[in-house]
Amino acid sequence: MDALLLQFLNGLDKGGAYALIALGxxxxxxxxxxxxFAHGALFMLGAFCAxxxxxxxxxxxxxxxxxxxxxxxxxxxxxxxxxxAWLGDxxxxxxxxxxxxxxxxxxxxxxxxxxxxxRGLIKYFYKRPHADQILVTFGLAIxxxxxxxxYFGANPIPQSAPEIVAxxxxxxxxxxxxxxxxYPWWRLVYFGFSVxxxxxxxxxxxxxxxxxxxxAGMRDSETVGLLGINIQKRFTVVFGIAAVVAGLAGVMYTxxxxxxxxxxxxxxxxxxxxxxxxxxxxxxxxxLAGFLLGILQSFASMNEVKNIFPGIDQIxxxxxxxxxxxxxxxxxxxxxxxxxx
Amino acid sequence: xxxxxxxxxxxxxxxxxxxxTMPIWLAPLGANYPDLLQKFAIYGIFAMGFNILFGxxxxxxxxxxxxxxVGSYAAVWSFKLFTMxxxxxxxxxxxxxxxxAFLIGYVSLxxxxxxxxxxxxxxxxxxxxxxxxxxxxxxxxxxxxxxxxQDPRIIDRMFAPAGAGLPSTNFFGILMSGYSxxxxxxVVLIICFFIxxxxxxxxxxxxxxxxxxxxxxxxxxxxNTRPYTQTAFVISGMFAGLAGSLLAVTDPLAGAERMQWxxxxxxxxxxxxxxxxxxIGPMLGAWLIKYFENIFSAFNEATLEQTFSFLPEPLAHAxxxxxxxxxxxxxxxxxGVLFMLIVIFLxxxxxxxxxxxxxxxxxxxxxxxxxxxxxxxxxxE
Amino acid sequence: xxxxAVLHVADVHKNFGGLRALSDVDLRVxxxxxxxxxxxxxxxxxxLLNVCVGRIKPDKGHVVFDGEVLDxxxxxxxxxxxVSRVFQTPEIFPDLSLLxxxxxxxxxxxxxxxxxxxxxxxxxxGDVRAEAEKNLEDVGLAALKDTEAGSLSRGDKxxxxxxxCLIQKPKLLLLDEPTAGMSRHDTNRTVDLLKTIKQRGMTKxxxxxxxxxxxxxxxxxxxLAQGRIIASGKPEEIKGNPxxxxxxxxxxx
Numbered sequence: 001m002d003a004l005l006l007q008f009l010n011g012l013d014k015g016g017a018y019a020l021i022a023l024g025x026x027x028x029x030x031x032x033x034x035x036x037f038a039h040g041a042l043f044m045l046g047a048f049c050a051x052x053x054x055x056x057x058x059x060x061x062x063x064x065x066x067x068x069x070x071x072x073x074x075x076x077x078x079x080x081x082x083x084x085a086w087l088g089d090x091x092x093x094x095x096x097x098x099x100x101x102x103x104x105x106x107x108x109x110x111x112x113x114x115x116x117x118x119r120g121l122i123k124y125f126y127k128r129p130h131a132d133q134i135l136v137t138f139g140l141a142i143x144x145x146x147x148x149x150x151y152f153g154a155n156p157i158p159q160s161a162p163e164i165v166a167x168x169x170x171x172x173x174x175x176x177x178x179x180x181x182x183y184p185w186w187r188l189v190y191f192g193f194s195v196x197x198x199x200x201x202x203x204x205x206x207x208x209x210x211x212x213x214x215x216a217g218m219r220d221s222e223t224v225g226l227l228g229i230n231i232q233k234r235f236t237v238v239f240g241i242a243a244v245v246a247g248l249a250g251v252m253y254t255x256x257x258x259x260x261x262x263x264x265x266x267x268x269x270x271x272x273x274x275x276x277x278x279x280x281x282x283x284x285x286x287x288l289a290g291f292l293l294g295i296l297q298s299f300a301s302m303n304e305v306k307n308i309f310p311g312i313d314q315i316x317x318x319x320x321x322x323x324x325x326x327x328x329x330x331x332x333x334x335x336x337x338x339x340x341x
Numbered sequence: 342x343x344x345x346x347x348x349x350x351x352x353x354x355x356x357x358x359x360x361x362t363m364p365i366w367l368a369p370l371g372a373n374y375p376d377l378l379q380k381f382a383i384y385g386i387f388a389m390g391f392n393i394l395f396g397x398x399x400x401x402x403x404x405x406x407x408x409x410x411v412g413s414y415a416a417v418w419s420f421k422l423f424t425m426x427x428x429x430x431x432x433x434x435x436x437x438x439x440x441x442a443f444l445i446g447y448v449s450l451x452x453x454x455x456x457x458x459x460x461x462x463x464x465x466x467x468x469x470x471x472x473x474x475x476x477x478x479x480x481x482x483x484x485x486x487x488x489x490x491q492d493p494r495i496i497d498r499m500f501a502p503a504g505a506g507l508p509s510t511n512f513f514g515i516l517m518s519g520y521s522x523x524x525x526x527x528v529v530l531i532i533c534f535f536i537x538x539x540x541x542x543x544x545x546x547x548x549x550x551x552x553x554x555x556x557x558x559x560x561x562x563x564x565n566t567r568p569y570t571q572t573a574f575v576i577s578g579m580f581a582g583l584a585g586s587l588l589a590v591t592d593p594l595a596g597a598e599r600m601q602w603x604x605x606x607x608x609x610x611x612x613x614x615x616x617x618x619x620x621i622g623p624m625l626g627a628w629l630i631k632y633f634e635n636i637f638s639a640f641n642e643a644t645l646e647q648t649f650s651f652l653p654e655p656l657a658h659a660x661x662x663x664x665x666x667x668x669x670x671x672x673x674x675x676x677g678v679l680f681m682l683i684v685i686f687l688x689x690x691x692x693x694x695x696x697x698x699x700x701x702x703x704x705x706x707x708x709x710x711x712x713x714x715x716x717x718x719x720x721x722e
Numbered sequence: 723x724x725x726x727a728v729l730h731v732a733d734v735h736k737n738f739g740g741l742r743a744l745s746d747v748d749l750r751v752x753x754x755x756x757x758x759x760x761x762x763x764x765x766x767x768x769x770l771l772n773v774c775v776g777r778i779k780p781d782k783g784h785v786v787f788d789g790e791v792l793d794x795x796x797x798x799x800x801x802x803x804x805v806s807r808v809f810q811t812p813e814i815f816p817d818l819s820l821l822x823x824x825x826x827x828x829x830x831x832x833x834x835x836x837x838x839x840x841x842x843x844x845x846x847x848g849d850v851r852a853e854a855e856k857n858l859e860d861v862g863l864a865a866l867k868d869t870e871a872g873s874l875s876r877g878d879k880x881x882x883x884x885x886x887c888l889i890q891k892p893k894l895l896l897l898d899e900p901t902a903g904m905s906r907h908d909t910n911r912t913v914d915l916l917k918t919i920k921q922r923g924m925t926k927x928x929x930x931x932x933x934x935x936x937x938x939x940x941x942x943x944x945x946l947a948q949g950r951i952i953a954s955g956k957p958e959e960i961k962g963n964p965x966x967x968x969x970x971x972x973x974x975x
Contacts, residue, residue: 035455124685130455131401135613136684138606142677150666150674269462269602276459311475318463318470325456326448349843536841544829544847545840547818551826554815561775561813563801563830563890572838 002181007298013187015294016194020249021271022286024242030218030281031238034122035130037137040268041144042243046106046250047259048148051157053102057083057095097162106251107244114243118236149261156258161186186255193252198287214238273321279334289332293317356534360527372632375519380631382526383587386533388611388623390580396618398573399553403458403605404465408438408578410600412585417486417595424496425508427517427590438582439575446574465605472597485596510590522591541620549573614683616692625691637675640668728753728894728925734783743769745949756926758940765946767929771896775807776800798835804893808900812879816872820863823871824854824885831890857885877904897928901935
């Protein structure tokens with residue numbers, strides 16, 4: 001029982017990441033009709049926003065202290081991050097909270113990247129076949145990935161969560177259970193964060209006129225265009241939002257998974273499966289499928305399950321995708337006629 | 342000239358001549374060493390087979406590397422268990438990849454469009470993940486499947502006792518390394534070209550093109566399209582398996598990374614680059630990618646500095662710094678950029694570029710030569 | 723009435739959600755006749771054809787073709803039984819040449835739903851090619867046989883689709899507004915063409931808005947309004963039928 005609960009919790013943070021990436025992917029597909037294989041790269045870029053910010057914060061000034069000598073008799077080097085030297089305690093705070101604080105940096109950066117990508121490349125592909133869209137964004141993903149690899153190297157760069165949430169929470173005690181169920185704080189934070197972001201995106205689409213137009217565009221962009229609404233400009237914004245959501249998902253994921261240049265591709269393939277399982281063009285479907293697959297993956301990696309079905313943890317997501325696609329032709333919540341041809 | 346090439350014996354003769362003389366005419370490009378030539382032939386087969394599915398039916402498979410991997414494993418097992426002769430290895434490779442393709446195709450072809458792409462991707466990823474984990478007894482996991490001294494090699498043992506070292510793959514005594522390996526692959530490539538050409542020019546091929554163009558109409562025209570797409574999928578999977586077993590023939594080991602989805606992406610890229618739906622385009626795309634991979638990844642800082650040494654110092658430094666991004670380790674960046682440029686500016690690939698060039702030179706802008714573009718044309722909405 | 727109906731639509735019902743598209747539709751089409759179906763927009767005419775070719779399964783009732791009940795037949799099986807259809811929006815192979823467009827259906831009616839001969843040479847199919855060229859000539863498209871079908875005008879696409887159906891020599895040809903979008907000249911040519919193939923004994927069901935076409939072609943006319951057949955008979959009977967005038971013209975004015 002306890003083990004089940006723990007696995008369930010374990011699936012939540014991964015499911016949150018899948019859901020966030022799949023949400024943006026679906027948003028872009030539903031409104032712009034573009035299959036964006038570079039979406040995983042946006043997730044990765046978000047993560048590297050956090051890395052860069054952290055690097056900037058920990059740039060150190062070196063002061064030679066002639067008073068103190070090292071064992072070799074040379075003057076001792078005192079290294080302090082610039083921010084600490086300039087800002088004192090606030091600087092220390094910044095370094096500690098570098099991951100959440102980089103959200104503030106990541107939002108404008110990702111928005112900019114998204115808008116540039118849409119205006120510079122994607123918009124020329126609205127009318128092209130889906131295969132062309134897949135291919136050009138696939139090429140773009142490789143390019144982004146290689147550039148990141150060139151500047152940050154091939155090895156994962158670990159990031160730490162703020163000290164206050166560094167440990168684990170004793171969930172068992174909260175729920176009044178006997179067992180000692182401990183769960184890393186940051187993963188809880190991530191889950192909460194993903195719920196908030198998903199909620200915000202839905203609220204935006206549901207309650208603002210802007211969002212209403214976007215939703216109408218997802219249904220029938222031609223008619224919306226005929227109504228005299230500049231749908232193109234809104235497309236750009238939608239793409240920007242999708243980029244920001246993916247980027248934030250990446251920023252917050254860095255303490256869970258040290259980012260490296262190919263994390264985007266790894267998540268992209270899974271997120272695509274998530275989108276298709278949820279149903280192309282369905283936002284609730286994407287979120288539902290994201291959490292569902294995250295949790296299923298987590299359950300499949302339990303030893304009890306693995307003993308019965310060896311290797312199931314490796315293939316569970318794909319297996320579920322195959323089963324769902326064969327039994328429900330349009331995924332969990334897909335609309336008829338989307339991407340059938 | 343083009344009229345003549347329409348005749349089957351002449352087309353075959355010209356193609357064979359071009360392939361078999363590759364070591365000669367590739368010499369000026371510095372690409373005439375056996376390892377690379379073997380790759381040209383093998384990936385040519387892979388892309389040609391992929392094109393029978395994607396180019397003719399329009400079904401975009403994102404999991405074709407799985408069949409390549411299955412072919413390799415089957416071939417290496419044939420070397421381990423039976424004989425170092427390559428013929429049984431190839432037969433096993435083709436057979437097993439055919440079985441895999443039949444099963445995966447049977448399920449995946451129930452859906453079309455992106456759903457089909459995702460289903461094939463899912464199956465390929467399952468194969469890849471399983472090869473790394475539970476199937477380790479068969480695949481030898483991360484190390485990859487290799488020949489060992491303990492292998493039974495039943496058939497070989499009947500004729501000769503085990504030697505001291507690891508035996509080499511051979512074709513009835515001819516060792517499959519170096520140029521003889523290339524010529525073996527080249528002959529297989531020529532056979533594949535013949536098969537592929539026949540399919541393109543058959544009513545079956547025309548039917549597949551009809552499915553690509555308007556599958557709905559095919560139903561109301563009296564065609565049961567599933568067996569057709571299934572056949573194309575299996576043939577295409579067998580080509581991939583053949584290519585995989587040839588990889589094992591020229592270098593008898595097989596690793597799971599051969600099945601990864603990036604490898605599936607690579608064959609899509611080769612096909613697009615060369616020209617989807619054209620007979621030899623995909624093969625040209627494969628050559629170009631393998632050639633550039635080889636050339637670009639061989640560059641390093643020192644060779645770059647040498648290349649740009651004619652420039653004044655500051656310029657040379659800048660040139661080295663910029664071009665350094667694209668070569669060596671950064672070869673994939675070049676690949677990505679190349680990929681984007683082709684899709685953006687030349688969706689028909691090399692063959693479309695060639696056609697445009699011919700039209701430009703020949704007709705001076707005349708619009709007559711537009712008849713044969715059926716297969717390359719953009720699919721309808 | 724002679725009882726050898728080629729097509730018998732028996733008491734067919736079809737609802738879409740709450741909308742009743744077809745109710746109690748009973749239609750007999752006799753061998754060799756041209757049967758026109760007319761009616762205001764949204765009367766269910768195209769739905770009726772969709773039921774006949776297996777695109778839609780009726781909620782109730784049956785379609786019987788040539789003595790065979792088409793309950794569980796797929797579209798391709800129905801075509802193989804001898805039913806071809808021209809769609810309201812042309813369904814052709816846009817990125818193939820006109821000749822290929824016509825040869826593909828010819829192979830289907832010669833070789834059946836699936837025949838695997840991947841190595842047979844297309845060059846050796848001279849008979850089919852000649853036949854296809856003849857059919858293109860019949861519809862007046864012979865000169866364009868090597869162009870890509872997608873580049874044709876809407877009217878030409880329709881004529882191409884007609885050629886694609888005619889080469890199959892179907893027992894029953896279903897035509898959904900075959901002259902829509904054609905010039906008067908082309909319309910007359912199509913009518914002439916349909917008249918000549920009438921002599922070949924092919925049964926035809928035709929949906930048409932152009933009354934000139936209907937009255938110059940049809941042997942019998944059925945009037946469909948709000949999913950029901952409200953009248954059926956010879957052209958002159960329909961012309962003077964007050965119920966038809968009420969439903970058809972009264973609704974429009």
